[in-house]
Amino acid sequence: MIILNVIRVYAGYFFLIIGSLFLFLGPLGILRFPDVYNRLQAGTKSTTLGAISALFGIGLLEPGWLGKIVILILFILLTNPVSSHAIGRSAYRSKVPLCGKSVVDKCEEEHIYKEAK
C-alpha cells in the first residue's frame, strides 16, 4: 500500500512537469510561427494538452480534490476548441492574409464564406 502511494505521488510529479513544459512550449509556438492560423494551432492544441496533464497531476497528488479537478478538465476540454474556432472564423472573415508559404486555401476553393468577400 505504501508502494502504491509512492507510485501515485511520483506519477503526479511526472504529469505536473510534462504539463508545465507543454504550457511553456505553446506560447513559444505563438511567438515564433509566421501566421495567425499557425499561431492558433500552436496556442490551442499545446495549451489544452498541457492544462489537462498538469491538472491531472494535481489530482493525483491530492486525491480528495479529484472531483473538482475532473470538472476543470472537462471545462477546458469543452471550451478551448470552441473559442479557437470562433477566433479562426473571425480572422478568416475579416480577411487576415495567409503567410507566403501556404499552399492551399480550401475555403477559397469551395466558396465557403462567400458572402463575406
Place this chain on the structure above:
Amino acid sequence: MNEIFRTTIIQISIWVAVAGVILALIRGLIGPTPADRVVAIDSMTTVATVIIALFAHLFKRFIYLDVALVFGLLAFITVLIIARCLERRMI
C-alpha cells in the same frame, strides 16, 4: 525533506508556466493584426487557469479551484465576445 521536494517541484512548474505567459504577452504586444492579440489572450488565460490551480495545491486551499473555474469561464466568454465583435467589424 518530502515537503521541501514537493514545494520545489510546484514552484518550478509555476515559473515555467509564468515564462509561457510572458512569451504570449510579448506576442500580444507586438501582434500585427487584432486576431494575433486575441490568440495570445486565449492562450494566456488558459495558462493562468492552470497557474491558479497550481497555487491551490501549493497553499493547500481547496477554494482556489473555484477561483480557477470562474476565471476560465470569464476568459472563455471574453474571447467569444471579442471574436464576435471582430467579425462584425465593431473594432
